[in-house]
Amino acid sequence: MNKYRSHTCNELRKNNVGKSIVISGWINKKRDHGNLLFIDLRDNYGITQCIIDQENKNFKELEKIQLETVIKVEGRVVNRSKETINKDIETGEIEISIENFTVLGTCKELPMPVFTDQEYAEEIRLKYRYLDLRRKKIHENIILRSKVISFIRSEMNAIGFLEFQTPILTSSSPEGARDFLVPSRLNPGKFYALPQAPQQFKQLIMVSGFDKYFQIAPCFRDEDARADRSPGEFYQLDLEMSFVEQEDVFKVVEELLINTFKKFSNKKLISEKFPRISYADAMAKYGSDKPDLRNPLIINDITEVFLRDDVSFEIFKKLVKSGSQVRCIVTKKTKDKPRSFFDNIDKWAKAEGFSGLAYFTLEKNNEISAKGPVGKFFSKESLEEIMQKTGAKIGDSIFLACNNQKELENITSLAREKIANDLDLIDNDSFAFCWIVDYPMFERDEQTNKIKFSHNPFSMPQGDLDKINFEKPLDILAYQYDIVCNGIELSSGAIRNHIPDLMYKLFSIAGYDKKQVNEKFSGMINALSYGAPPHGGIAPGIDRIVMLLANEKNIREVTMFPMNQNAQDLMMSAPSNVNENQLKELNLSLKLKK
């Protein structure tokens, strides 16, 4: 036995009664009855109640001691009488009669309490993260994270993937997110970049003949934070496989995720085979390439209805004539919802910066009619056409918006979420996975009007490579895919383009000539010309997986030492100033913007 403990704080049970033991931990809570003192001692494993009365020479000292002080307790395990058993803790049938104690670590007055479940401002939680992490919920989240990562690792090993580390100091990449730069002392004026993802390295690992690679890889992107996006750094389960088609990657990842989610959550999986939705369908039906499939609402295009002469909704008709579309969301059996329900949604849409959401409800007295502010503009026949196009029935309501395609996708996807939440249509006890497939290889940049890669420039275009029509680049689809769960993008991957000539061709469409490609991707393009296997992979986000499993809405709740929204570590005071000598050695001088 070591000198600090014979048992943990979650080990002692009825069958230990009578034993002399030593336990150590934090003072979670004290209940002082004057001549009798209860102390809840806590460690990583649990809580044990310790008790001491005034007969004991240590009583006065222990009575004065601060919460969260670390102490060692020597004592005897005693039975609790039936009335005093605490069913809420696993050691609740016994308690420790304190004989002696030692302070191992003193504690100042706490800036935040540890033992409550109350919520606190993030600022103080992040500054005193080590105190925050002692608290039950987040402590458990971090342990869950550890277990999930171990599980994934063993599953990956079991199916023949090899884990490799890739460089953290690498070169800046021209595409994608902003890089974090690291100045090189030995190469004055030059910079390393932290990897946004090990993308090129994992492809090089395939070219090197290792067949199946994975890594729990840190990724660094200097972009602004969101609730589900850490600023600065995050982790991906990065994986890549040789001699595979899209289906092979799907099989591996689908099984892995299903096993993981089954093991670590009791929520039900809506489908064990992830449905596949093309990018085009997703944008049409959900207005988003990360649809929450728990949400039953679907978007329909009813532009044609506004070409009818018996529809007199002139504002929309005029817009449609000049190229706009009309899309709508049908809500089932909402005819008896109060006016405020509809108006709130319209009000919400305006607050989001859109021109609002028109709505009406389908009714039938003698004949079909539409009730609501814009109902009068629709003839019976036009309503029948809408019902036929959308599957709407009498008693349903229809929310509609008119705009260009991009704005429509934007508003309808947000409205879909808003309306479903207002109607409480989303089952929070389930996970709805799907694949989004068939991403377009290129898209038109709205500002410059130029053709650019829509996702990963290294993706393989679909179809017979001899027959690709490069004249219509916007029609080329890629073997590019995302996994979405409950509206959260979990990962993105692709079958890679391993053919240098094809790569040059695709890059030329995006406006890069051969020389530029050779310069910017020298490592990759060179490697591909020395016998590259067909390969592909994917990279699920670890933080987001754990977030879903822990039922948290914020990624900081599953991150041990997160930065705040401004990418500052309040505990370690990072980033910080560096001294003049450090700068000098790196050949740097500062020229701050005002």
Next chain:
RNA sequence: GGGGGUGUAGCUCAGUUGGUUAGAGCGAUCGCCUGUCACGCGAUAGGUCGAGGGUUCGAGUCCCUUCACUCCCGCCA
């Protein structure tokens, strides 16, 4: 870069139409209490009402500026 929310004691919050000395619970300190498990009871200390400016006889409260945190848009192939 832009928009929304929040900011009052160490912590969580209340504070009415602008009106006396800014309150409560937890925590701290002191006292009482031998079966609690959010123990109970009593007392004491603790405030730049985020900061600065303005309006007013009078500002936690109204106005302007600014800062911090947070959510969202942009951004994140």
